[in-house]
Amino acid sequence: MTTMKRLALCALVLAGCYRTRFELQPPVGYATASPLYTDHFHLSLINIIEVSAPVDLNAACGGVPPAAIDENIGVLGGLVNIFTSYVFPILHVHNATVLCPAGNGPMGPAPMGPAPMGPAPMAPPPPMAPPPPR
């Protein structure tokens, strides 16, 4: 195996491949990965004919509009592609992860975050009692 091939293989295994993020909502706040579509394997024949069923965006977050889609080729997908796509160009794997808005995934609302930083507001001290008469 040539050095170039080894480097390409290492890069593929360690880093995965390209990533495209389709931002469906403005990228503010924290998004959680959909349990239905997290590194979902999406197969295509000779890299051009879609075999897998389309990713259902409505079902991904339990009816809530998703925040974003990450499309990439993960480590496992890259390993599969080495044998099924790059050596014998038959089957190609993509990984799709649908990101749901925070607290709106099908698993229910996310736990509340930590309390805001800073000291808790304190009640004003009670007025001092007058000294007892002597």
Next chain:
Amino acid sequence: MAGVLAAALASGCFNVTYTNPTLPPNGVVMQGTNKFFVAALVGDERVPVYQMCPQGVSQIESGLDIGDLLLTVITFAIYTPRSYVVHCGGAR
């Protein structure tokens, strides 16, 4: 096999589809190409779909179209573009 290949080439060759069956397309279609390099090992692209379709997305198709395939072959996969088509949903 040749017929399937021809049909795939004629249909645009997209190989990942994201669909929202509850939001019918409104006829507004946006297209673009993301640029990747070295057999798509290098590249990190963001597509602000929410700016293209303020009322929501009906479908996104992502993958290689004929031009992407040709460029990938001609450059020996040094330049490996991937295209996308966004179908907006909701009222026009």
